[in-house]
Amino acid sequence: MLKAVIFDDEYIVTQGLQMMVDWSRYGIELVGTADDGISALQMVRELAPDIVMTDIRMPGLTGLQLIEEIAKEKPNTACIVFSGFNEFEYIRKALKLGVIDYLDKPITLEKIDEAIVRTIERIGHQQEHTQLKTQVSANKEALLEKATLDLLLLGTEAIPGWRAAFGKAEAERVTGVTVFASTGRLNLLDEHPSYRIVSFSYGKEWIMAVFHYTLHAEELWEQLTIMSPQMQETVGSGQTYTDLAEAGASLKEAVRALRYAVFLEEKGWTRFEPAEESLPKGLSEREEEIVFCMRTGNKDGLLRQLDDYKRWMEAERLSPELVEQEVMKLAYIGYQVAMEAGGEARTLVPHWELGGMSSRDEMFEWLREQMEQLHNFMREDKHASKHNAVEKALAFIEKHYLESFTLQEVAEHVGMNATYLSLLFKEKVGTSYIKYVTKLRMEQAKIMLLRGMLVNDVSKKVGYYNYRHFTELFKKYTGVTPGQFREGHGISKSHEPVQEVGDHE
Template identity: 80%
Template sequence: MLKAVIFDDEYIVTEGLQMMVDWSRYGIELAGTAADGLSALQMVRELQPDIVMTDIRMPGLTGLQLIEEIAKEMPDTACIVFSGFNEFEYIRKALKLGVIDYLDKPITLEKIDEAISRTIARIGHQLEHTQLKSQVAANKEALLEKATLDLLMIGEQAVADWKMAFGEADANRVKGVTVFAATGNTERLEEHPSYRLVSFSYGKEWVTVAFHYDLPADQLWEQLTLRSPQMEESIGSGQTYADAADAAKSYTEAVRALRYAVFLEEKGWTRFEHAEDSFPHGLTGCEEEIVFNMRTGNKEGLLRLLDEYKHCMEAERLSPESVEQEVLKLAYIGYQVAKESGGDMKQQAIVPYRELGEMSSRDRMFEWLREQMELLHNFMREDKHAVKHNAVEKALAFIEKHYLESFTLQEVAEHVGMNATYLSLLFKEKVGTSYIKYVTKLRMEQAKMLLHKGMLVNDVSKKVGYYNYRHFTELFKKYAGVTPGQFREGHVGGKTHEPAQEVEQHE
């Protein structure tokens, strides 16, 4: 039902229109009346009516001034004016302001009926136009999402269609593309003039593609850095590529980074560059999966993938020499993965590759590969307990000594002499929390102590290893329940303020 209001300083007009007109017959609710311009404007703002009927002359604010304000704040509102004078100049101005109709007094039921009928028809056309525009916009968005998904799936062949959906002019401005894959749709990124985002659901993931108009993409990276500690979902990002056709590469990398984060149960943003050690170069997708499951200790997944690997190789109908070469390559990669774990590989026999040359059966070659990979997996599992204690203890000592400085997991891994991915797994298993969460807790507790002593927030931020003031503030508030400034004031001022209960940190 449409909503209407009547404004006139003559009581007989407002009362007469209320009583004489059957508003429900038109599908209209008469929501209110006012006798002066200021009260009328306040009522319009409160009630948000579809139709305003107003006299031109009113105290406080004239009808024309009222219509001007309505046109600024609620341009879709239909206005009808009436007056008892031959005020042609006022009428001309009213029409310029876009009023639907003008009625001269005395107002009759016939005049009202005609005016309301024309107004309702006008509103109907506006609604149809608005709905049509919304439908067109939704169709354009759907086409863009489809074209972008095709870009991720088939690359170069989809570029022309993507440019058409994106807009040729805007597409020509694109200087780079980065793809993000997330476990849910709760972490929508914010738009910015320096990039355009296209987001959609694909399978179990929520995919966002950032088309950069400017590089480097500082605004986007800063947004992700600041929001990452508060994220309840995991989000992985691929590398940024200059050519839109390479969006498929970035998408593959984003999915890999997300898989790595999900396996480690890490929330927030994980870049492919940080997880890249988990994905050796020059391997097929199946081979990468095998290596990943070895590194993460997933024996069931490892054996299943070895069976899939066998079927894939059989389908290619390779020669015995080619099969031997591929099997040997994967066996040696498995050996390197076991070696990366930090265990004493001197106790593990060198891969007896000469046995392969004596095997005439392809099935026997794959059986040999399975035996070797299972042997290496078992070695890693058995040796893991001794290695875990030494490596993690050494990492903890390094962190304890340097946690007020800026360093990465890779630097800690190099100090320990272990692959970063494997160290990350061991650290979480032994300590019960991730490396990032552990370091964050140490820094936040030190920050609380320094703030308690009265040190300035900006100085504390740098003192505990955060050179981005906003990032430090966000992390501290998430950890302590109050901002660093509030925490400092609560203690320096001699108050009994205590921060809210600490919450779990996310990477």
């Protein structure tokens, strides 16, 4: 049912219309009346009526001033004005403001009836138009999401369809694309003139493709750095590619970064680091699963994936030559994963043995044996000499944790692949590399704050050159901002030059 209000400083008008018109016959509920412009505007704001009937002349605010405010705040409201004799100039101004009808006084039931019928028809047309626009917009958005998914999965052949859905003029402005993957729906970025976001669900993940209009996207990375400590979801991002045909690579990298972050029980944003990868590019999903199981020490998962790999190869009915080639490739990948540990395998993969095998089953049995041996080697090595690598990493962190450094730099120092080191670190230390370094820095920051150092100086001293990022991390770690922590211990912050994020004392 539509809602209507009547505003007039003549009591006979408001009461007469209220009592004499059968509003329900029109599907209208009369929800209020007022006799001055100020009360009328307040009523509009509180009740949000669909129809406003108002006199042009009223105390407080005139009808024209009221309509002007309504047009600003609630532009879809249908306004009807009552006018007296010789008020044509007021009527002309009212029409310019968008009123849909006007009634000369004295007001009769016949005039009211005609005006209400015209207004209801007008509202109906507006609603249909709004619904149509909403449907068109939703359809466009759905088409864009589908076209973007096609771009990520199909590459070059999907570019024309994506351009059409994105808008050809807008597509010409795109200079690069970065893909994010999350465990839940992503609402982590604000809209910005330097990029456009397309988000959608894909399998178990929520995908967000960021199309850049300018590179490098400092605003994007700064937003993510600041928001990461507050995120309740785990988010992985791929590299930025300037060629749209390579957008799918960013998707794979984002999903890979997400998967390892989930395994490490990390919340917030994890960025894919290309230097971590020494394996061949373009691995299939089956090969990726096998790599993941080897890195995470999941032997049962590894054997299941190998069985799935065998069934897939059998279904493809490959020739013996191609089977040998694929088996050899997978064995080589397993060897490379084992080498990520930073040592050297006891023996190379005996690939020459494959040449003397005539059956597919023999080749798969050989593959299974090699992968089990490599997996066992990694497990034995992990429980022996590779713990020295973690000890070496801990010593490096202890010495340099007040500086700005990356996991990749730590991995290079100990001579180990960064992905493997992060997994080994979690197993040996009981917490992830990021959490360990953050704890060291936050504890040192607390000491510095209690010594009276300025928050901005403390931020830099403990390796964070983004002041807001440090403040958010400190608040997440301690439950209070740096300023609140210091004041809670009786240390004055009167000389602090910068207002802290979240500090409202």
